[in-house]
Amino acid sequence: MISNIPILKVEGLTVYLGKYLALRDVSFQLEPGTNTAIVGxxxxxxxxxxxAVLDLIPRSSGSIQIFGRPITRLGHLRQQIGYMPQNFIFDRSFPISVFELVALGWTKKGSWANKLAAVEQALMRTDALHLRNQAIGTLSGGQFKRVLLAYCLVAPRQLLVLDEAFAGVDAQGTAEFYTLLNQIKQEQGWTILQVSHDIDMVNQNCDRVICLNQTVVCSGTPEFALSQENLLATYGPSFTRYHHQH
Structure with missing residues (x-):
């Protein structure tokens, strides 16, 4: 059941990285079941x-609530958040298989048979079951993104956060990944917050857009937020929009 409580609510968020002002007075919220992109x-x-939203770095001021609770008091609800970082740094020689990595995302109590079934279902859903016994260090960029998505899918989640998750994936792979992501979003009822540089893909696949340049320049539907006027206000006068050729 979809609640009326915002999945994520950010109010007056300001972040300094050392003496550098990285974010100033950022406010927005995510409604349940929406796919929101941050561009800039x-x-x-x-x-x-x-x-900052995931409480991975400290904030200078402002408040963050997820699932109606302060970010510092989420407790077990943190397990309801899936996160795919832009760069997943690991030792490529580390002997862990795709199956073993995805199994680490299993947070439920239950039998080994249940865990096995959940991992295989997640890999099947992300078209990565054939990779189950492969070492993660041997995967291509696109394959590894699918495996990370399976990791997020193996246990129930409410919020999926993607930080440039499609970086290093070609245009066709990105389009296929968005299709898969939207299918799973519909099936699982996920709310998605993603950082993206691909304006066309955001326009085609997201419900809401936040234009950011240290503070929120504008937010709204793709039609509104991605207008030429708003993009120029966000990126500056040198901005040129690139369109995919299909």
Whole structure:
């Protein structure tokens, strides 16, 4: 059942990285079941915003609530958040298989048979079951993104946060991933917050857009937020919009 309580509510968020003002007075909220993209130029604070929302870095002022609770008092509800970072840094020689990595996302109590079934179902859903015995260090960028999505899918989640999750994936792979993501969103009732540089893909696949440049320049539907006027206000006069060729 979808609640009327916002999945995420950010009010007056300000973040300093040392003496550098990274975010200033950022406010927005995510309604249940929506797919919201954060767009903006390099250095706009997009990744900083995601990290602050997840309580990975300290904030200078402002409040963050997830599922109606302060971020510092989520407790077991943290397990309801899936996170795919832009760069997943690991030792590529570390001997862990795709199956073993996805199994780490299982948070339920239950039998090994239940865990096995959940992992295989998640890998099947993300078209990665054939990779189950492969070492994660041997995966391509696109394959690894699918495996990370399976990790998020193996246990119930309410909020999925993607920080440039499609970086390093070609246009066709990105389009396929968005299709898969939207299918799973509909099936699972996920609320999605994603950082993206791909304006066309955001326009085609997201419900809401936040234009960010240290503070919120504008927010709304893709039709409104991604208008030429708002993009120029966000990116500056040198902005040129790139369109995919299909």
């Amino acid at each position: 130029p390099n250095g706009a604070g997009k990744s900083t915003l995601v990290q």
